[in-house]
Structure formats: C-alpha cells, structure tokens
Amino acid sequence: MPSTSIAEEGDIETDEAATNAATGSVRPTDTDVVLSEDHNEEEQIDHIMSKLAALQYPTDPTHIHTFKIKRNDRYVSMCCNVGPCQPDIPYPKTEGRSFQKQWFSANVWLEYSPTANSMHCFSCRLFLSDEKYKSRTAWTTDGIRKWSTALEKIKQHSSAEMHMTSMVRWINFQKKALQSAFDVSDVKGVEVRERERQTNKEILTRLIDLTVYLARQGQAFRGHDESESTDNRGNFRELVNVFSRYDSVLKMHLEKIATVKATKTRPQVSLLSNRSQNDIIAALGTYIRKEIQREIKEAEMYSILLDETSDVSHKEQVSFVVRYFHHMQIKERFIEVCNVDTTTGQELENTVFLLLQKNGLEMKNMYGQGYDGAANMSGMYKGLQARIRAHNEKALYVHCKAHCLNLVLVEASKSSKHFVTFFNLVEKLYAFCSGSPKRHAALVKFQESLFPGQRVMELQQLSDTRWACREKALKALQRNLKAILMLLDDISDSDPPNLAQGDAQMYRNAINFMFILCMEITTPVFEVTALASDSLQEEGLDHSTAYKVIDGVLHTLQTMRSEEKFGEIFRCASEKAESFNIPVPTVVPGQERKRKVPVRFQHSTTVSQVGAQFESVEAYFRSGVYFTFLDIMTGELNRRFKGDNTGSPTARIIQSFQPLTVHANWVGPPNPEAIEAVHILCEFYGEDEDQLKTELKVFHSSFSSKDLREIFLILRENNGQMIFPAFVKMIQIYATLPVTTATVERSFSKLKIIKNKLRSLCGEERLSDLLLLAIEKDVEINYNEVINIYKDMAPRRMLL
Numbered sequence: 001m002p003s004t005s006i007a008e009e010g011d012i013e014t015d016e017a018a019t020n021a022a023t024g025s026v027r028p029t030d031t032d033v034v035l036s037e038d039h040n041e042e043e044q045i046d047h048i049m050s051k052l053a054a055l056q057y058p059t060d061p062t063h064i065h066t067f068k069i070k071r072n073d074r075y076v077s078m079c080c081n082v083g084p085c086q087p088d089i090p091y092p093k094t095e096g097r098s099f100q101k102q103w104f105s106a107n108v109w110l111e112y113s114p115t116a117n118s119m120h121c122f123s124c125r126l127f128l129s130d131e132k133y134k135s136r137t138a139w140t141t142d143g144i145r146k147w148s149t150a151l152e153k154i155k156q157h158s159s160a161e162m163h164m165t166s167m168v169r170w171i172n173f174q175k176k177a178l179q180s181a182f183d184v185s186d187v188k189g190v191e192v193r194e195r196e197r198q199t200n201k202e203i204l205t206r207l208i209d210l211t212v213y214l215a216r217q218g219q220a221f222r223g224h225d226e227s228e229s230t231d232n233r234g235n236f237r238e239l240v241n242v243f244s245r246y247d248s249v250l251k252m253h254l255e256k257i258a259t260v261k262a263t264k265t266r267p268q269v270s271l272l273s274n275r276s277q278n279d280i281i282a283a284l285g286t287y288i289r290k291e292i293q294r295e296i297k298e299a300e301m302y303s304i305l306l307d308e309t310s311d312v313s314h315k316e317q318v319s320f321v322v323r324y325f326h327h328m329q330i331k332e333r334f335i336e337v338c339n340v341d342t343t344t345g346q347e348l349e350n351t352v353f354l355l356l357q358k359n360g361l362e363m364k365n366m367y368g369q370g371y372d373g374a375a376n377m378s379g380m381y382k383g384l385q386a387r388i389r390a391h392n393e394k395a396l397y398v399h400c401k402a403h404c405l406n407l408v409l410v411e412a413s414k415s416s417k418h419f420v421t422f423f424n425l426v427e428k429l430y431a432f433c434s435g436s437p438k439r440h441a442a443l444v445k446f447q448e449s450l451f452p453g454q455r456v457m458e459l460q461q462l463s464d465t466r467w468a469c470r471e472k473a474l475k476a477l478q479r480n481l482k483a484i485l486m487l488l489d490d491i492s493d494s495d496p497p498n499l500a501q502g503d504a505q506m507y508r509n510a511i512n513f514m515f516i517l518c519m520e521i522t523t524p525v526f527e528v529t530a531l532a533s534d535s536l537q538e539e540g541l542d543h544s545t546a547y548k549v550i551d552g553v554l555h556t557l558q559t560m561r562s563e564e565k566f567g568e569i570f571r572c573a574s575e576k577a578e579s580f581n582i583p584v585p586t587v588v589p590g591q592e593r594k595r596k597v598p599v600r601f602q603h604s605t606t607v608s609q610v611g612a613q614f615e616s617v618e619a620y621f622r623s624g625v626y627f628t629f630l631d632i633m634t635g636e637l638n639r640r641f642k643g644d645n646t647g648s649p650t651a652r653i654i655q656s657f658q659p660l661t662v663h664a665n666w667v668g669p670p671n672p673e674a675i676e677a678v679h680i681l682c683e684f685y686g687e688d689e690d691q692l693k694t695e696l697k698v699f700h701s702s703f704s705s706k707d708l709r710e711i712f713l714i715l716r717e718n719n720g721q722m723i724f725p726a727f728v729k730m731i732q733i734y735a736t737l738p739v740t741t742a743t744v745e746r747s748f749s750k751l752k753i754i755k756n757k758l759r760s761l762c763g764e765e766r767l768s769d770l771l772l773l774a775i776e777k778d779v780e781i782n783y784n785e786v787i788n789i790y791k792d793m794a795p796r797r798m799l800l
Helices: 006-010 016-023 041-054 073-082 122-127 138-142 147-158 161-216 235-244 248-263 274-299 345-358 384-391 401-413 417-434 437-450 469-492 501-510 513-536 543-560 563-579 617-642 649-656 672-685 689-702 708-717 725-736 742-754 764-775 783-793
Strands: 110-113 118-121 302-310 316-325 330-340 366-371 396-399
Touching: 041 073, 073 122, 073 161, 110 122, 118 122, 118 138, 118 147, 122 138, 122 161, 161 235, 161 248, 161 274, 161 764, 161 783, 235 248, 274 316, 274 330, 274 764, 274 783, 302 345, 302 742, 316 345, 316 725, 316 742, 330 345, 330 742, 330 764, 345 384, 366 384, 366 725, 384 396, 396 401, 396 649, 401 417, 401 513, 401 543, 401 617, 417 437, 417 469, 417 501, 417 513, 417 617, 437 469, 469 501, 469 513, 513 543, 513 563, 513 617, 543 617, 543 708, 563 617, 649 672, 672 689, 672 725, 689 725, 708 725, 742 764
Parallel strands: 302 366, 366 396
Antiparallel strands: 110 118, 302 316, 316 330
C-alpha cells in the first residue's frame, strides 16, 4: 500500500457552512466563551467545563479550538468519562461519500466531529503532547475528511507508533482513574462497614448484658414455644422486647428483622436464636475462665478443691474449684463441673488430670488438695489425694474443716443413749408435724395463739450432711415445744379418734424430762458451733483464722463445763418440765432400790466399780450426760483440728506455718517451737533455713501484725516480694493451702437452681458456663474481648 504523508492527511478542502448545515450544529463563536482577563484560571476552567457539559457532544474534537481549551487533567478526565465522540446521526456526504457508523465498532479510539465533519483519534488527541508529535496534527486537531480513503487511513493509523503510544497512555490513564474510583469507593465502603460493625457491636453488647443478667440470676433463657404466635417466648426474648421499648438500638434491630421477614428477602441475622444464645453464653464462660487462668499463672501456685454430687437428671457431677493467692489476696474460683460415670479414686484422678490439662494448669505448681473425708477422696493408698501426691509430693491433702466440725457434732450427738434417743425423737416430731397438711395447719394455729403477731417458725429436718441444720432444728423445737405438746394433746383427745392418735400419744409420752434436758444442753452448744461453722464457710478463709475459730469454740466449751453452768441448765429444764406437767425425776436412775451385796463379794475390788453412786439427780445428769457430751466434743475437736492423735506428717507441716505468723515468736528470745517449725518447712519445701529465720526476725521487728490478713496488707504495701522473698513464699503457700470446700458446696447450691426439673436436659458445657457466670459475679466483663471470642467461635454473616 502506498504511504501517505501526514501533511496529505490534512490537505482536505471543505465548505464549513455546508457542513454545519448538513449536521445541524451551530459552531459557537469565540465571544461566547472567551472570558475577561480579570477572571483567574480556575474560574475560566470551571466556566469552560460548564459550557461543555451543556452541549450535545461535549467531547467534539473541534471544541479544543472553539473554546481555546488547554489539555489539562480536568478536560482529559471529562473526555475519558464521557468517551470518544461517536454520534449516531445522518453523516453528510463529500464527493458522494460519507463517514460510516460501523467504523466505530472495530476502532474504539475513532471519533467523529459533527461540527467539522471529520474523524479524529481520541487517544492521540488527548495523550500525545510530546514535542516530537506536535507536527502530526491530522488525527489530533485537523481531522480526516477524505472518505474514499478513510478505511486505509484508519488501518495505517492503528499500526502507527504514535497511535500505539497514545493507546498505552489512554489505557494507563483509565486504570489509574478506575483505581482512584475504587479507592474512593473502598474508603466509603470501609466507612459504611465500620458503621455497620459498630452498630452490630452495640446490639451484641446489649444482648451480652441481658445474658449476664439471666445467668447470674439463675433464670432460664428459652421458653417452651418461641414462635411469634405465643404470648411467652422465653425470658431472653421477652427481655429483649421489653428493653427495645426504651433502647433505640434494640428497637431498630427488631424493626429491621420484622421488615426483612415481611418482605421475605434474605434472612436477617437476629442474634436471638437458641444457637446465638448458647454462643454468647459460651463466649462469656470462655472469657471468665481465661481471666481466672491468667490470675492462676501469675500466682504460680494453686490448690484444687473437689467434691461430687448427683444432679436432677441423676448424673454424678464433679465440681472443680481452684484456690490461689493473687496480689496478696486469697481467691477461690469455680472452674467447671464434669460428669463422671463412677467416683473411684482412679476415675477421679483421670478427671483431675483432664481438667488440669484443659485449663492449662501444671501439676508441679499444685500445693494443696481439699476434699471431704470420703474414702475415695482421702484414702491413704488408693484415694484421690494419695494418687495426686504420687505425682507431686508437695500437694498436701487438707480435710475440709467445715466437714470436720460437722463430724464432731455427729460424734457428740452419739455420745450417750440419751442424745441418740433425743435426736431420733426430734426427727420423728418433724416428720409427724410436717407430714400432714392438716397437722401442720393445726401446729401453725397453736403457734399463732401462743405468739400473736410473730412470725411462724417451721420445724427443721435433721441431717448428718447439712452443717447448720441441728442448730436451726433445736431453736425451732425450743420455741415451739409448747405448741407441739398442745398439738399432740389435741390429737390424743380427739373424738372421734384420729388415725394418728396412737402416734401422738406415743410421742407425747416420749417427751419427758430427759428430752427437755437434752434440748437445753445441746441448744446453746450448737449455737456456738453454728457460729463457728458459718465462720469456716467464709470466702478467702485462711488456716490462721480457722485455728482461732476452733480455739474460740474450745474455750467456750471449757467455760461451759462447770457445775454452775449445768446448775442453770438443770433448773431451766426443771421449770419447763413443770410448766408442761412433765414429772421431774427425784431419784437417780438405777438407784431406785439399793441392792444388797452378798457377803462373798463385799471385799471384792470390782463391786465398788459396778455403778457409781450419785448424791443427787442433778449430779447424775451433770456427770453422766452433760460432762460426757462436752468432753467428747472437746476431744473430737482436738483430734480433728489439732492433730492430737494423728501424728501425720501433713498435719505437722500445715501446723508449722502458724508459728511464722505469731509476732511474739520472733521478738525477743528465740522460741524453740517456732525454730522447729522453720526447720520442718524448709526441709520439706527446700528453702534456706537461715535466710527464712533472718527474714522473719527483720519482718516482725519492723512491723507489728496481729493475724495473717494484716501480714498480707503489710507485704503488699511495702513490696514484700523484693525484701522478704523466702517469707513471702511461705506465706503464699500457707494462704494457698485449702481450708474448707465451702466454695464447692456453694456451687452445688447453684447447680440445683440452674439445673432443675424444668431444665434437666442442660448440656455439660452450657451448664459449666452458666454456673461460672452465676458464681463468679465479681469478674468484670470486657465486652470487646467477649465479642471477639464470639466472632471467632464460628463464621459469622454479621460484621463484628
């Protein structure tokens, strides 16, 4: 094909007026667009852009000359946004030929000027500003008008270097513009998503608050029927509906859910389903458990508390509690419950190791074990404590002090046949009066007649496992004894005879002076032990305080063991018996008739020991009943709490901590018992004995403390870890050693509230999380952390 010079492309003669008439366009004059020199450049560009936007073909190539447009970024961007000028009009003929519309489809860069009736290259016109291309104006400014050779010109131009260069620049410009648009869109999209995320977090925060409220109150979450047609959709949904009346966030959320359901579009994430509820509970449980695990790791040592019980679904549940010393404060934290098939020592050992591994606790950091006295727990060879100590010798076993005190009361209640008969009759009276609504109503009426305007006191059931039941049962019996006698007399004298008449007469005859005396003896004693039991159940109790409580009980029992005290009790019992028309014995039981001793036995040494002779009835009851009761209780307290008869190494080690806290042992002459205690502890725990003695002397000579809690405060305020490291370690171990399993027992109380007959199908993990929320109420909730845990639990369609 013969080449054509660039100059030839522009050598085309046309009649401008004829072209304008053919295309129907009016070329604006210069006076229409030229601004005065007073206008600055920006105003002039704005004016030109507004003029172009008002035209039918704003990208017409001839506008560059008409409006004297400089190829700036705004003009290029406008042209790229609008695109090449490719009008669909009747094209005027020149020499019998005209421009053809189909040329556009094969050449996207091709454009047509209806004003000049010429074709141009869009890319070259806008993106060829280089100096070497300025003389080539045929396709940029002048245009091509010779239609007979138009196709050949188009083909030649498309393969020209200048055209390829302009096309590359056009494409790059489009990419940059597109990326810029995407960037703007991304920024706006990020802002929109961030607002949506913040709104969703606000919704979830409110649902977390409602979940925490229901869990801490031990309330059920779901209802039997949660459909929209029911009047009660469960506590969780009903609370959400109530709060939506006063909270705009929840209100808008519920309205959006209702709108989506009404339009039947894509389902809206409501966060109200049973799965969402369970996930929120699990996220809260995970967060609280992580906080507890973090504190245990910071404490570096811990003890475990364990006990088992059966729930309402007849499953054996083991409650796992950890005791540790964090920031000079004793803490006992519930971790979880675990279902076990059997409660053998081997099964419990496997359960403990599983729980330790699950919660990231190392066996070497365990310093104590706290259980009750059951054989599977406390057994010396196959019990849980022996199995744990086989892995870690320093994990000392401590028998729950509250259980020990309860066992003391059980033994004291069996100290003589009189007390056995007394407590059996107390239990039978409870069953008789409470076993029938009719008899119970009659007893209430007799109480109201005796104590008008006062609260009715119900009789209490006795139990060997309920720690405070004896004191409550005895106080209720003491107050209501007259009403009980009136009830028994009323039933015995009823006409026609009552079916329970025989039982009433039997119980009435059994309430004699011995019964009243046992009531007067045991009631004040059990009041003292009830206070001690309550003290032993306090949270954060340490061994030092526990020993003081027991010492107080022993001192009280010693004070009560006197003839004067029993004289008061005997006189009170006699007065009550006389007021109830119950005869007071005047002859010592067993001494009604003096038996004559045969002559052959008169000089035997065993005869005088057959039976002791008492000068009065009061002396007989004082020696054979009262003193025996107190002596057995005192002996049991010493045996179980002081270790008088055990001699076990564990008891010696635990008791060796107490002398370290006594101020008088380290001020003045050395105390041999305190020195021996230091030796025992340093030998067992591998500490420097001389270092510990020095620290103890310096500490007690510098600070005055009355008990272990004051020592905690002093060490915390004076950075004791830096000055007294060995002493702080001993104090930390002493505080970490368990005292009672009351925290475990309290978890059982929560278990009965949460897993009841209506919620007997609650799963193990959900039950543990609900118990954790209900028990550990003082752990502050970090909403962002909980939301992050919730988000990571499963893929979420909602932005969080």
